[in-house]
Amino acid sequence: MDDFLRQVGKGLEGLAGGASRQAEILRLQAKMGSLDDDLDRVFIEAGKRARELMQARQVLDDELRVVLERARAIEDEMMDVRRQIAELQKAR
Numbered sequence: 001m002d003d004f005l006r007q008v009g010k011g012l013e014g015l016a017g018g019a020s021r022q023a024e025i026l027r028l029q030a031k032m033g034s035l036d037d038d039l040d041r042v043f044i045e046a047g048k049r050a051r052e053l054m055q056a057r058q059v060l061d062d063e064l065r066v067v068l069e070r071a072r073a074i075e076d077e078m079m080d081v082r083r084q085i086a087e088l089q090k091a092r
Contacts, residue, residue: 042071
């Protein structure tokens, strides 16, 4: 009987661990969606600023660099989240 209860306990632990991983994957996927939206907003901002600077015939490089660095930081974070999702999916 003790063996049976231990086996049931292990099975329940496995189910709980799987549910926990699935919840974490869903959380990370939601974060990816949010980061993707952030990245879109940054690129829209960059495009608008580039247009303004072109119309004013001003140099773009230094002013857009800051916006594009933010975009790069978001892309880096997205790569990290993708890696975390892949690791959790492997652990199934």
